[in-house]
Amino acid sequence: MDRSVTFLELFYDLVYVVLVAQLAHALAENVTWEGVARYAFLFIIVWWVYFDFVSHRKPLATMSKVSQWFYLHLPMTAGIAAAGAAVFNVVEHSGELLEAGVRWLLVGSVSLVLVCVALLMQSIQLPEEHYQLYRRGGLVTIGSALLILLLGFFNLSIIPILIILALLMLVPVLYGIIVWIQVLGAEEIPIH
Template sequence: MSEGDATAERTGALLRRMSGRDPGEDHRAATPLELLFDLTFVVAVAQAAAQLHHALAEGHFGSGLVGYAAVFFAVWWAWMNFTWFASAYDTDDVLYRLLTLVQMAGVLVLAAGVPSAFKNGDFAVVVVGYVIMRVAMLAQWLRAAMEHPEGRSGALRYAAGIALVQAGWIARLWAPGVWAPTTFVVLVVAELAVPAWAEYRGMATRWHPGHIAERYGLFTIIVLGEVILASLSGVQSAVTDHGLSSDVLLIALGGLLLVFMLWWTYFTGGEVRLTTLRTALTWGYGHYLVFAALAALGAGLQAALDASEHHAHLTERAAGLAVAVPVAVTLLLLAALHRVAGTGAVARGGLAAAGALAVLALGFGASELSLGGAVLGMGLAVTATLIANTATLRGGRAALPR
């Protein structure tokens, strides 16, 4: 049977035995269901970024960032868990698809609760949506435990860990307010500990390194698309109210340049090498900050556009830093993750650090440079960082003996 025939037989079957897929499988690509799943999650990402934008525009930096970090964790963690599970146990039969649909419904419930979480600190709807997603994931792991004896020990550990932590999230809804930050941190640590415990103590799941790298890359592109959409919305609002000013034009150009150069930086280098569980977990967990910083860039650009038209309760310096900080964080993280994954995309870590410092300096000097000039300067600084890194890499290869 050809590979195409096997795929056709597997796709959309009524019921198939859930067994671990081959981690060395050729041409292991994202499925249409996984892509639809990603688009559903981006709705929640967009909601979180929109609420962060409003918080920044009102000058509520502390509460806005805390709410954003909490909501984004729920979105990212549910996405990441499904992604790794699907890499190992994607049967793509009717039951698998229905349980995936439940997770998609859960993220929409979560997205509906994001405004209340930011405005009133009420996370009840967010928690309900999150628990719906996690319970569906629990059902998937129990099914894997029943149908794949070789991976049963690891699957049962995942199921037990997920069930215990979800009970904690539900109980937290009745915790006194003073305990809210402490219980949140404890439960986040517990969530992060479950995969390490299950993988090290049980049978390791058969995730596909190439498939995982592709899934993270595709979600990065989708989040960058959200940045472009958020920027376009901000430009349209500014132009409608006051026409196209030089600051709006420069912010739009600088924002587009930032998106393009950060995309280029992410996809520089060769194959992502997730050769060990430690490397894979570092790559996977590190993307929480990558995704969150990229989505926050869209909120920062919108806040900068508001400030340029005097629609926001923040200074030009604060607006400049709202753009600069996510860009600097992304640069540093991508340099670190490229090194961890052995892509060969980083010549010297100091180049990324220098680029990040230049971006932060431009954000800090936005009042003196003008906001538009600062954002455009950030785009040029990231461009220069990428060029310097690429040139250094090529020079190093040329100097190698042949």
Template sequence: MNKKLWQPPRLRIGEDSGEERRATWLELFYDLIFVVAIAELAHNLSKDVSLLGVLGYVALFIPIWSCWLGATFYANLFDTDDLGDRLLTLVQMMMIAALAINVHHGLGKSSVGFAIAYIGARSILIVQFLIARYHVPVARPLLNRYIWGFGLGAGCWLLSLFVPVPWRFALWALGLFIDLITPLGTGHLATQITPDISHMPERLGLFTMIVLGESVAAVVKGVVEKEWNVSSIITALMGMSIAFSFWWLYFDSIDGSPLETMKAGKITIFITWVYSHLLLAIGLAATGVGVEHVIFTSTKNVLPEKDRWLLCGAVTLCLLVLALINLTTCILEKYRKGRILSTYRLGAAGFVLVLAIAGINLSPIFLTTLVAIACVVTVALDLLSRSREQIISQE
């Protein structure tokens, strides 16, 4: 802990010139509770892979991710790691744990508990912003916008406690919509306090790693709970290949380029880049569940329709989002040649989508192999494209 037990929030941007900002031990500990929350979300989806089950999975995923993003954004700008910061983080972790506990029936009998936990987590974030607003005058215009926006969103959730289903969920959706649009139009306010160019990509990358870990855990779980045979082992290996391909495609593309555009007041690119990570996390966790289900049915002649759509739909979503993330990092002039990488991802996404539509008679092992090949070929094309660019740049 810092030498002073209590410290007021301070603007962290630019204070460590010449040194890359890294995630603190407190932030890494905070992430652990989201490992649990995502595992519970994946378990929920695994029990119900119908259309309603998928929609429910997405509906509960968004508020949990929103809590993580809000806390990460605050830490990026104002983190002090003093006693007060640690205590507030502890309370936030308790609220996220309550969200995870209420996930299983979050759209049913536990909806009130889920809403109360979310209100608690957002309220703590608002309190942190209020404290930072008092101590950091330069950040007040931007923080005023966040305090009012997030406060209004939390107010919708609070109001939902007093109305029945389905109107309760309509208020949830309204509250989340307000939260998500609050940063829009703040480009002129954010130019002076742009998130740290090394810390923010690292934090988003760490969350992506957490979700990838859930995908790997799902593959292992699928193998453990089924009698070992050639089909299940090959299907598991293909599932690991898909996860490894996603890791490769993501971490070879991610950098702080969108933050550079934010410094010029172009916040739309930055917001697109950040929110695309929400869709990627949703897709990665769902991919793990999809592979797990395919392993369970690996000995069947034909993969059930709902499992085929879950796997192919999740992989398609991941590839589309990876294409979008790559595009947002290719906005700057020097990265224009890299946009071809997005085309490869889009092509692979189209191929996997065709498998979802036309792969009615495909066996689990054959379908998973084709999906894995599409992902691995995309990685190979990325490597080939990057190698050509290096050769051209050296000439």
């Protein structure tokens, strides 16, 4: 379905360009590990919100799915904020063992975000032929979240935890890429 771009959409694009420029400017003034962590955290939030807006993914037209879609953004946002707080603490204590509270904050918040994303995938409108792909993608994402949560039980130093965390966060991404390339023939998934 072809559609023209509205003035409001162009305005939002401009707003996001300015936001990213401001984030880059703030990073340029504070080129430290803390500054990089702050930039990365805020950039991910801006990026996520932008693509949630431009993808035009609407919730299914049932009250429960609309409620699910609407209310899951709150714990997801809280999880992102908590992950940011954990990252600041991780950067502050780099090279040391993570305190249990910080470790659980990090793995718990990332797990919460992934579970929210998986549940959000189940609440959006999709073409019928893509429903099972998204369902499996949600299960892969929840599996990654559970494995990340298990990291909280291990008293590891920061670098191994971050490496394992990053690898486990890539699992749903890799699933998506594999589905995109092999099953869908690398065509864009139309979501109207």
